Amino acid sequence: MAPDRFRGRSLIVLLFVALLALGPAALTAFSDPLHRQPSTKPTKLLALSIDSVNPSSVTTTSDPNVSVTATVTNVGDQTVDDINVRMQRAPKVTTSADLRTSLQLDQQNFDVVGEFVTVSAHLVVGQSTQFTLSMPLRALRGTVPTLEITEPGVYPLLLNVNGAPQFGSEARLDDARFLLPVLGVPADPTAEDPADEAARPVAPSTAAPVATTMLWPLADRPRLAAGIPGSLEEKVRLVDDDLATSLAKGGRLEQLVSSLEFAVGPNVDRDRALSNSICLAVDPDLLVSVSNMTRGYLVLDDPMNPTGPTREGTGAQAASEWLDRVRALADNLCTVALPFAQVDLAAVRTVNDPTVSASAVTAPADVVDGILSATTVRGVIWPDSGTIDDDTGAFLRTFGTTSVVLASNAVDAGVGGLPAPDLVRIPSAVSTNPKPADPVGSDAALHAATFDVSTAAALAGVGAEPQTPSFAPADTRYDLDRDSRAARLQDALGAISWKALNLIPDQPRSQLIVPPQQWLADGNESAAVLSGVATLLRSGLATPRPFADILSRPPDPRPFELSYSQQAVDDAVPDSIRSAAASQAARIAALADALVEDPQSELTPYRFAAPLREDLLRAMSLSGRRGVDNKNGDNTTANAIGAARVVASQRAVDAMFRSVTVLSPGGTYTLASEQSPLLLVARNDLPIGIRVRLKIDAPAVMKITDIGEQQLPPRGTRPLQVPAEVADTRNLFIDVSLTTPGGHELGEPTTVSVRSNAYGQALAIITGCAGGLLLLLAGRRLLHRFRGEPDPADEGFERR
Structure with missing residues (x-):
C-alpha cells in the first residue's frame, strides 16, 4: 500500500x-468552485427551481428572515453527490431596466453570500429533493451571515447549487434568481436593546406616493369558427371547448374574475382605493363568444373544418354565470374595450377597408357596452403589441381615437433615453378627417399614456406560459422557461413595487401597471399581484389614480415621436395574411352592399356580414405570437391559424355568391313572336334578401331590354320577365347570369336555348306584296262599280 x-x-x-x-x-x-468558468459540457446535470418565497414582500412587520423553498433535480446522465446550496444577494435595483437585466447577471455580482448548506448527499438520475433555505435580512449581533438589507428597495437574490458529478469534480451546476421587494425592514431581533436606533424597523418614505393605475385584462385567443355568417336561429360553432374550462370554476378566466372580485369587495377594499385604481379591459371578441355560448353552441370535431361534424358544447351555464359576474364588476369599476380579438392594428390599416377598420377600432366599445350594460371609457386604444408606427397612429386618430396606451420606449423625445412621462403628445399622428365625436377644439394629435417597460415585461412572465412582449429591449430578453413560476411571480411583485420605493428625479410620481392582454396568470398569481398593489396603497407608498384621469390631463409639452422596433415588426402579422384579408374584405363589402334591409326581419345586412368581417380580425390577431409557441421568433403556428381563418372565410363567401343564381330552364325556350318576353327564374338561398342585376350575353339579332335592379326574397325564387326582340327565325343560345349592383358575379352562368318564330325581312316582303295585291283587287272592283259595269270576277255567281 x-x-x-x-x-x-x-x-x-x-x-x-x-x-x-x-x-x-x-x-x-x-x-473556489464558484469562480470556475462555465462548463463547456452540453449536458446539464442539476436543475434548481424556486417553489416559494416567504415573505414574498418584506414589510416592517414581516419575519426578519427570508425563507426560500426550492427543488433541485438531477436532469443529467450521472449521479451527483454533495449537493450544497447557498443564498446570495446583488445590490438593490436602481433603474427600471435593472429589474430585468439584474436577473441575467453572473453570480459573482451577487456579492453578499450566505453559507453553503447540504440539501442532499447524492441524487441519482431523475431524482429530486425539496429544501428550505433561510437567511436573516440583517443582524447587529451574531456570527451567521445575513443578506445585509438595511433599507427598503428591490433586491435581486440568487440560490446557487454546487455538486460533485460522478465523473467530475465539485462545481457550480445551476442557480435560480428572483426579485425580493422590501417595502420596509423589520426590527433586528438580535439587538440587545430593541430601542437602539440601528435595530428599529426601517419604514419607506411616503412623502411622495406614486399615483397608481392598473389595467385588468380579460381576453382570450379567438375561438369562434371562421366562415359562419350571422344568423337568428343557428348556434355558433367554436373550434374547441377550452373556453368552457376557462370560464368554469378554477379556470383561467374565472380565476382572473374571482381574484378581482375579492380584492375590490366591500369587505376588503373598504375605502375603494384599489377599485379607483383599476380599469377592467375587456376583449369584445371574448364577450361575443361567451354571450353566444350562453344560448347553446356547437364544438367542431375538426377545428380546420368549420362546416364539418360537431358536438354540443358543455359550457353554457359557466358562460352565463361568468358573464353575470363580469357585468357586476363593470358596473362597479372603470371599463375599457380592447381592440377586437387583440388584432394587429398595423395590419388592419393596410387592409384599408372602412368597415373592417371600424370593427377593430370603434365598434369594440359598443359591443362591450351592449353585452355588459356598461359605459366604457371612449376614445382610447390599448394595442396588444404596446407599440405602433406613425401610419397606424394617424390611422387611429382619423378613426376618432384620441389616446393610446403604449410602452414607454414606444415613444421618444430625443432626451437621452430618459423614461417617457405618463402622457405625451404625438404630433406625427394627426387626424386628417376629424370625427364628429371629437370635442370641439380638441387636439388633432394623438396622445399616448405610457407604461413602464420592465414592469410590463415582468407581468408578462407570470403564469403557465411566460411571454416576452414585443417592446422588451434586446438586452432584457432571455429564456423565461429557465425560471420557475414562483420566481417569475416574485419578479413581477418586485417590479410593481420598484417605482414606489425609488424617487426618480424630474419624473412624475405615477405608474400605469399593464399585464399582457391575454394574461395566463392563475388565481393565486393574480391575487398576489392585486395584493401587492393594495399593499402599496394601504402603506401610503401609492395613491389611487383613475384611468380616465390619466387621459384627461394635459400631455407633456415636448413633442414626442413614435418608435416602432424591429421586434414589433417581426412579431406582427405577415404580409401574406394582410393581403389575403384585404382581398377578402373587398368581396365581403360587395356582398354586404347588395343585401336588403328588411324592417320586418331582425337579420340585417350588418348583422349577417359582421361575423365575416370579424373573421378577418381574428385572422390578424397577435394572440400566440409571443408565448411558448414562438420561441426564437418562430410564428409558424400563429401564421398557419391566421391563414386557415382567411381560407375558411374565402370558401364561405364563395358559397354565398354561388347561392344566388339563375335557374336553367332545362330545354329550349320558344318565343311566340319577335317581341315575346324572355321568362327566367332567379333563386336566392341566402337567409336575407339581395339586390341583383341580370347579365345577358345574346347574339346581335336579339335585342334585350335591361330590366334594372331586382330584389330576390330570402330563401326563395322570383320570376324575371325580360323584354326581348328577335329579327330572325332561328335557334339562339344566350348566356344568362346574375351580378350584384356593383358588378360582382353571382352564382354560375347558365346558357338558355331560344327558338324564335319571327320571319324577319322575308315575312315583311310577303306581307307587303299581299297587301299591295289586296289593294289592287279592291280598287278594280270599285272602278267597275263606279262605271256601273259588272265585275268579270263575279261572272258565274248570281244572287239567289
Whole structure:
C-alpha cells in the first residue's frame, strides 16, 4: 500500500506545481468552485427551481428572515453527490431596466453570500429533493451571515447549487434568481436593546406616493369558427371547448374574475382605493363568444373544418354565470374595450377597408357596452403589441381615437433615453378627417399614456406560459422557461413595487401597471399581484389614480415621436395574411352592399356580414405570437391559424355568391313572336334578401331590354320577365347570369336555348306584296262599280 500512497502524494504535488505555473487565477478556480468558468459540457446535470418565497414582500412587520423553498433535480446522465446550496444577494435595483437585466447577471455580482448548506448527499438520475433555505435580512449581533438589507428597495437574490458529478469534480451546476421587494425592514431581533436606533424597523418614505393605475385584462385567443355568417336561429360553432374550462370554476378566466372580485369587495377594499385604481379591459371578441355560448353552441370535431361534424358544447351555464359576474364588476369599476380579438392594428390599416377598420377600432366599445350594460371609457386604444408606427397612429386618430396606451420606449423625445412621462403628445399622428365625436377644439394629435417597460415585461412572465412582449429591449430578453413560476411571480411583485420605493428625479410620481392582454396568470398569481398593489396603497407608498384621469390631463409639452422596433415588426402579422384579408374584405363589402334591409326581419345586412368581417380580425390577431409557441421568433403556428381563418372565410363567401343564381330552364325556350318576353327564374338561398342585376350575353339579332335592379326574397325564387326582340327565325343560345349592383358575379352562368318564330325581312316582303295585291283587287272592283259595269270576277255567281 505504501507505493500507492506515494504515487497519490506525487500526483498531488505535481498538480499543485502545475497550478502554480498557471498562476493565481488557476488556484482561485481550484479552491473556489464558484469562480470556475462555465462548463463547456452540453449536458446539464442539476436543475434548481424556486417553489416559494416567504415573505414574498418584506414589510416592517414581516419575519426578519427570508425563507426560500426550492427543488433541485438531477436532469443529467450521472449521479451527483454533495449537493450544497447557498443564498446570495446583488445590490438593490436602481433603474427600471435593472429589474430585468439584474436577473441575467453572473453570480459573482451577487456579492453578499450566505453559507453553503447540504440539501442532499447524492441524487441519482431523475431524482429530486425539496429544501428550505433561510437567511436573516440583517443582524447587529451574531456570527451567521445575513443578506445585509438595511433599507427598503428591490433586491435581486440568487440560490446557487454546487455538486460533485460522478465523473467530475465539485462545481457550480445551476442557480435560480428572483426579485425580493422590501417595502420596509423589520426590527433586528438580535439587538440587545430593541430601542437602539440601528435595530428599529426601517419604514419607506411616503412623502411622495406614486399615483397608481392598473389595467385588468380579460381576453382570450379567438375561438369562434371562421366562415359562419350571422344568423337568428343557428348556434355558433367554436373550434374547441377550452373556453368552457376557462370560464368554469378554477379556470383561467374565472380565476382572473374571482381574484378581482375579492380584492375590490366591500369587505376588503373598504375605502375603494384599489377599485379607483383599476380599469377592467375587456376583449369584445371574448364577450361575443361567451354571450353566444350562453344560448347553446356547437364544438367542431375538426377545428380546420368549420362546416364539418360537431358536438354540443358543455359550457353554457359557466358562460352565463361568468358573464353575470363580469357585468357586476363593470358596473362597479372603470371599463375599457380592447381592440377586437387583440388584432394587429398595423395590419388592419393596410387592409384599408372602412368597415373592417371600424370593427377593430370603434365598434369594440359598443359591443362591450351592449353585452355588459356598461359605459366604457371612449376614445382610447390599448394595442396588444404596446407599440405602433406613425401610419397606424394617424390611422387611429382619423378613426376618432384620441389616446393610446403604449410602452414607454414606444415613444421618444430625443432626451437621452430618459423614461417617457405618463402622457405625451404625438404630433406625427394627426387626424386628417376629424370625427364628429371629437370635442370641439380638441387636439388633432394623438396622445399616448405610457407604461413602464420592465414592469410590463415582468407581468408578462407570470403564469403557465411566460411571454416576452414585443417592446422588451434586446438586452432584457432571455429564456423565461429557465425560471420557475414562483420566481417569475416574485419578479413581477418586485417590479410593481420598484417605482414606489425609488424617487426618480424630474419624473412624475405615477405608474400605469399593464399585464399582457391575454394574461395566463392563475388565481393565486393574480391575487398576489392585486395584493401587492393594495399593499402599496394601504402603506401610503401609492395613491389611487383613475384611468380616465390619466387621459384627461394635459400631455407633456415636448413633442414626442413614435418608435416602432424591429421586434414589433417581426412579431406582427405577415404580409401574406394582410393581403389575403384585404382581398377578402373587398368581396365581403360587395356582398354586404347588395343585401336588403328588411324592417320586418331582425337579420340585417350588418348583422349577417359582421361575423365575416370579424373573421378577418381574428385572422390578424397577435394572440400566440409571443408565448411558448414562438420561441426564437418562430410564428409558424400563429401564421398557419391566421391563414386557415382567411381560407375558411374565402370558401364561405364563395358559397354565398354561388347561392344566388339563375335557374336553367332545362330545354329550349320558344318565343311566340319577335317581341315575346324572355321568362327566367332567379333563386336566392341566402337567409336575407339581395339586390341583383341580370347579365345577358345574346347574339346581335336579339335585342334585350335591361330590366334594372331586382330584389330576390330570402330563401326563395322570383320570376324575371325580360323584354326581348328577335329579327330572325332561328335557334339562339344566350348566356344568362346574375351580378350584384356593383358588378360582382353571382352564382354560375347558365346558357338558355331560344327558338324564335319571327320571319324577319322575308315575312315583311310577303306581307307587303299581299297587301299591295289586296289593294289592287279592291280598287278594280270599285272602278267597275263606279262605271256601273259588272265585275268579270263575279261572272258565274248570281244572287239567289
